[in-house]
Amino acid sequence: MIRRLALASAALGLLAAPVAHAEEQAEMTKGEAKLAKMLEGRVAGKPESCITMIGSRPLTRIDETALVYKSGNTIWVNYTKTPDAIDDSDYMVIRKFSGSQLCRSDQITTRDRFSDMYTGFIFLDDFVPYRLADKEGEG
Structure with missing residues (x-):
């Protein structure tokens, strides 16, 4: 049930920002993602x-x-x-x-x-x- 709601929300574009962020992180290597997390807010x-x-x-x-x-x-x-x-x-x-x-x-x-x-x-x-x-x- 929760999964269906999440998929429906994504389909409606309500999760557009987190999805874009996830796609951006998917393009990073594992090391780049680790460094980005260390430098968050800096x-x-x-x-x-x-x-x-x-x-x-x-x-x-x-x-x-x-x-x-x-x-x-x-x-x-x-x-x-x-x-x-x-x-x-x-x-x-x-x-x-x-x-x-x-x-x-x-x-x-x-x-x-x-x-x-x-x-x-x-x-x-x-x-x-x-x-x-x-x-x-x-x-």
Whole structure:
């Protein structure tokens, strides 16, 4: 019964916006959809060539999409020049040349978790900061 009502509503166009949104998400890869969800409600800032990495906070891999680093309320995204080299089944070996900073000039190689064999190279690009959007009219 509920399913029939939902189908009838869709036929009447009452669910047009959610259907359009679902179609839009269907065109995204799994990684792109995961990143979009992480960045919901955030706006991109000016890209920077380096970010400061504090302590042991992890650099998150999103398969075939981007590298993500969270620092406070900012989510830094590096879309890389080689997103297809980002694979969750590999681990990254990062060679930094700037101390506690990770820069686009640093080298990242990937290795297979099980065989420890070299699998690829990730070429970094600029890091894009995403911060929560200001909520105008509130406060």
